[in-house]
Structure formats: C-alpha cells, structure tokens
Amino acid sequence: MHKIPKVMRAAAIDRFGGPEVLSIHSIPVPDLDAREVLIAMHTAGVGVWDAEMREGRYTSGSERFPLVLGTDGAGTIVASRINVFNVGDQVYSYSFDNPKGGFYAEYVAVASEKVAPIPERLDLEHAGAIPTTGLTALQGIDDVLHVTAGETLIIHGASGGVGSLAIQFAKWRGARVLATARGEDGLAFVRHLGADLAVEARGDDIAAAARFHAPGGIDAVLGLAGGDAFERCIDTLRPGGRVAYPNGVQPVPNERPGIEITPYDAIAGIDEFERLNRAVEAAELKVPIAAAYALDHAARAHERLAEGHVRGKLVLQVR
Ligand SMILES: NC(=O)c1ccc[n+]([C@@H]2O[C@H](COP(=O)([O-])OP(=O)(O)OC[C@H]3O[C@@H](n4cnc5c(N)ncnc54)[C@H](OP(=O)(O)O)[C@@H]3O)[C@@H](O)[C@H]2O)c1
Numbered sequence: 388m389h390k391i392p393k394v395m396r397a398a399a400i401d402r403f404g405g406p407e408v409l410s411i412h413s414i415p416v417p418d419l420d421a422r423e424v425l426i427a428m429h430t431a432g433v434g435v436w437d438a439e440m441r442e443g444r445y446t447s448g449s450e451r452f453p454l455v456l457g458t459d460g461a462g463t464i465v466a467s468r469i470n471v472f473n474v475g476d477q478v479y480s481y482s483f484d485n486p487k488g489g490f491y492a493e494y495v496a497v498a499s500e501k502v503a504p505i506p507e508r509l510d511l512e513h514a515g516a517i518p519t520t521g522l523t524a525l526q527g528i529d530d531v532l533h534v535t536a537g538e539t540l541i542i543h544g545a546s547g548g549v550g551s552l553a554i555q556f557a558k559w560r561g562a563r564v565l566a567t568a569r570g571e572d573g574l575a576f577v578r579h580l581g582a583d584l585a586v587e588a589r590g591d592d593i594a595a596a597a598r599f600h601a602p603g604g605i606d607a608v609l610g611l612a613g614g615d616a617f618e619r620c621i622d623t624l625r626p627g628g629r630v631a632y633p634n635g636v637q638p639v640p641n642e643r644p645g646i647e648i649t650p651y652d653a654i655a656g657i658d659e660f661e662r663l664n665r666a667v668e669a670a671e672l673k674v675p676i677a678a679a680y681a682l683d684h685a686a687r688a689h690e691r692l693a694e695g696h697v698r699g700k701l702v703l704q705v706r
Contacts, residue, residue, distance in 0.1 A: 389463075389465045389474070390419070391416060391441045391465055391466060391494070392416060392555050393415060393416060394413050394414065394415060394416065395413070395414060395415075395416045395492055395493035395494050396411055396412070396413060396489050396492070396493050396682065397411070397412055397455045397488070397491060397492035397493065397682075397684075398410070398411060398412075398455070398456065398457075398491035398492070398682055398685035398686075398703070399411075399452075399453035399454055399455045399489075400454050401411045401445030401452045401453055402452065403441065403446065404441070404442070404443075405442075406438075406441070406686045406687075406689035406693065407559070407686060408441065409441060409456065409645070409685050409686040409689055410453075410497075410543060410685075410686065411682070411683055411685075412453045414453060414455070414492075416482070416493075416494045417487040417488055417494065417495070417496035418496070418528045419466055419467075419468045419494075420468065420498055421469075422466055422468055422469050422498060422500075423468050423469075423487070423496050423498055423499060423602070424464050424466065424467045424469065424472050424478070424497060424673075425464070425466040425467070425496050425500070426460075426462040426463065426478060426494065426495050426560050427462050427465045427470050427493065427494055427510065427705075428460050428461075428462040428466075428490060428492060428493060428494065428495055428515075428705040429460070429461055429462040429463065429515060429705060429706050430460070430511055430512045430514075430515025430702050430703065430704060430705065431457045431460035431489075431490040431491050431492075431515060431637065431682075431702065431705055432458070432459045432460055432490070432515060432516055432518065432519060432520070432548075432702055432703075433457075433680075433685075433688045433689070433692060433699075433700075433702060433703060434458070434459075434520070434548060435455045435635070436458065436483075436635055437489075437689070437692075439635075440484075441456060441689065443573060445484070454488075454489075455489040455490075455491055455492050456489045456490075456491050457489035457491035457492070457495075457703075458481060458482065458483050458484075458485070458489065458516040458518075458519055459479070459480060459481040459482070459490055459506055459515070460479065460480065460490040460495070460516070460518070460521045460703075460705070461478065461479035461480070461514040461515030461518070462495075462510045462511065462705070463477055463478070464476040464478055465494070466538070466619070466654075467499070467500045468499075469523060469568030470627040471499060471602075472637050472674060476504060477504065477505050477511060477513060477514075477534050478502050478503060478504055478505060479502070479505050479514040479517070479518045479660075480497050480501050480502040480503070480518055481501060481522055481574075481653065481655040482497050482501045482655060483655075485497060486487055488648045491682065491685055491703055491705075492545055492705070493682075493705060493706070497529065500655075501655040501659070501665075503661070503664065504664070506600040506664045506667040506668060506669060506673070507665075508667060508668055508671070509667065509674065512676065512679070512698045512702065512704070513676065515702060516548075516674050516676050516699075516700040517552060517667075517674055517700070518655070519548075519653060519665075520548040520549045520551075520673075520700060521663050521667065522653040522654065522659055522660075522663055523549045523633050523653040524549050524550075524552035524553035524556055525637055525662065525666050526556050526651065526653055526659070527553060527554050527609050527631045527633065527651065527703075528553055528556045528560060528562075528609065529556070529560070529650050529662075530651075531631035531649050532589060532609060532629050532631050534557055534562045534606075534607060535560065535561070535562070536562065537561060537562070537563075538606040539563045539564075539599070539600065539601040539605050539606050540557050540563070540568070540607045540608070540609065541566075541567065541593070541607075541608045541609070541620045541623065542557065542563070542564060542565075542566045542577075542582070542608075542609045542611070543588065543609065543610045543611060543612060543616065543617050543620045544567065544568075544588070544610065544611030544612030544617075545566035545567060545582065546566075546568040546569075546573040546576050546698050546699075547609065547611055547612075547697060547698075547699075548697075548699065549633065550566070550568075550698045551576075551577075551675050551699045551700070552672065553611075554566055554580045554581050554582050555578060555580055555670050555672055555673065556666055556672075557609075558581040558669055558670070559666065559669060559670035563583050563584075563600070563601075564581065564582045564583050565582070565584045565586060565597065565600060565601075566578075566580075566582035566584070566586070566587075566606070567585075567587070567588040567620065568587070568694070569587065569588050569589060570587075572698065573585075573696070573698065574586075576675070576698045578697075580593070580673065582637075582644075583600075584596060584600060588612075589616065593616065593619045593620055593623065594619060594622065594623060597623035600665030601623075601625075603625055604623065604624055604625025604628060605620075605625065605628060606624070606625065606629070607624075607628060607629045607630070608621055608624065608628070608629075608630045609630075609631050609632070610630060610631070610640065611632070611636060612636060613632075613636045613637045613638045613639060613640070614638065617632075617636075617640055618640060618641060621640055621641075621643065621646065621648075624646055626645045627645060627646075627647075628646055629646070629647045629648075629649070630646060630647065630648040630649065631648075631649050631650075631651060632648075632649075632651075633650070633652065633653065634650050634651065636650075643695075664705055674699070674700070675700065676699055676700055676701075676702055677697045677698050677700060677701055678691060678697075678698045678701055678702075679701075679702050679704050680701070680702070680703055680704065681703070681704055682703050682704065682705045684703075685703055686702050
C-alpha cells in the first residue's frame, strides 16, 4: 500500500526566466476533486513548450508561484475519485496547463479523461516520453492530414519529439516519408526510424529530392519547425496539397492559393488515448529518449533543451 505524504518535491519556478529559475521546491501534494486521479510520477516529459512556459510566454498574469512545470508523463495511480482506474494502475497523461500543477513533481492530480493505461509494449519511462508528442504526431497524420497509403509526405523537423514518432505513424499508414533533419547524425537518426528518404533541411536539397521522388508534387507536409526550410517544403506540394503544423511552430507559414494549411493543437481524451495506444502497438513504435535527468536536475534538462538538436525526447526521472 502506497502511503501518500502531505508534502512532495517538485521542480518549480518562483518567477519567469531562464533555466536557472527552475529549482526543487517542497509543496503540498494536491487534493483530489471529483473525477480526478492522483499519479505518483515515474517519468515526466520535457518539451520546448515547457521552456516557453518557464519564460512566461503563455502567462495569463494570474499564475500562482511556485509554478510546477510539465505537461505530461507516466506513473502509478495512488488514489482515484473515479472507478475506471484502480490504485496500482500504470498510466500516462497529457494535460496542458494542468490546473493542479505540472508533471515535474512526485505527485500530480489530473482529470481522469486525460489519463490512460500505458501501451503494453512500453515501460513507464518510454510511455512517459510520449503523451504530448504521441498525440500530436498521430493527430497530425490521421486527423488533420488524413494521410493514406501510397501518398508521399514530407515531415519537416523530423528528428525531434513529435517528428520521431510521426515518421513511424506515417509509415504504418503506408505513406512514403521524406524526412528533413540537420546534420549527418540527424539524417541517420530519421533513416533509422523508417524515413524512406532523409534530406538536409539547409540548402536546396528539399526541392530536388521532391522533384525526383514525387514528380507530380508532394501530397502533404507536416511542419515541426518554422522558417525558410518549411516554406521550401510547402513549395514542393502538388495543387490541392495539404499542410499541418502544431501551434507553437514559429514563424507560421505563408498562405498560398490552392494549398490547405491547418494549424492544430493535440487533444487529450479517452478516445484519443485509445487510438494512440492502438497505434503504438500496431506501428511497433520505437520511443527515442535522447537523455534522462533526475528531477533535481530539471534546470540542466532545460539547458540541454536550449542547446537544440535534441534527437527524440528529453525526460525527467522522478522516481
Ligand atoms: N500545439 C500543440 O498541441 C503542440 C504539441 C506538441 C508540439 N507542439 C509544437 O510543435 C513543434 C515541434 O515540437 P517537438 O517536440 O517535436 O520539438 P523539437 O523536439 O524541438 O523538434 C523540432 C525539430 O525541428 C528541427 N528544426 C528546428 N529548426 C529547424 C530549421 N530551421 N530547419 C529544419 N529543422 C529545424 C530540430 O532539429 P535540429 O535542432 O537538429 O535542427 C528539431 O528536431 C514545437 O514548436 C512545439 O511547440 C505543439
């Protein structure tokens, strides 16, 4: 039987700023409201949006400090106000701006519909790395772009958290995947994850590769980084081609006649997690973890994030 303490350790900020504002705090374990579950965290994801929250980019002006960062992770249910979960269940969760505090903590209280059993093929560490990125990748491929077998898709910025999973979901759907990345290591990484073709994002390679491999034009682009190279990817589309990018990608792409460009947000819900779990199994998903840091070293994880060129995902080991 897990004894829940009154106080827990969490990586939190007292003010907005650089990685150095992130430190370990002792704060109360959150209470549970109706339909919430309490998760003893094992692994929390570290995403670029966490750094933006740390800097105050999403501030409403009404945050209460200390503010615990983290939008997702995995762990074990230790208390539940809803009978769909039992104490001891291994779960993962995505809750952006979670009202009861973020996931860089020993315990997190989350609305039960944003929580799901971890996929069978993953352990807690790997499940904890994918709630946000997995939902974002799958929904981009299936719900926004509606990628079908035989289509040719560019995944731009494919070596990061979302892209490394999107390559695999698109291959599972039967698409041909042209993945852009930077540097020899980035290119090797996306090839290893199943990309049919890896293209250096800098320079003229994208247009030439698209002309050679899809002379009639590319069918769709999933954009995970903004800027000139994203624009060059969109230029390779056939008339009627589609573009999707998750909100947060900056700068947003320019509109073009005859091209449908759709920004979107990942949605966490019961159906969405069921679909993600099925896709993880069916695609035999590999979850690349670039580096894992102890909760105490959350600031170091954010320094690593700021350096860029993370292949896959950074995580915090809470337990
Ligand atoms: N709205 C939502 O629901 C939602 C959810 C998830 C993510 N997002 C957003 O989606 C984006 C991707 O997320 P992520 O977790 O995959 O981020 P990430 O891990 O940082 O991946 C982005 C990738 O883009 C590459 N990149 C950066 N600048 C580039 C450039 N100029 N040319 C080519 N490649 C470039 C990076 O590789 P190198 O550093 O090696 O170049 C990196 O691999 C972020 O903007 C995030 O905020 C939004």
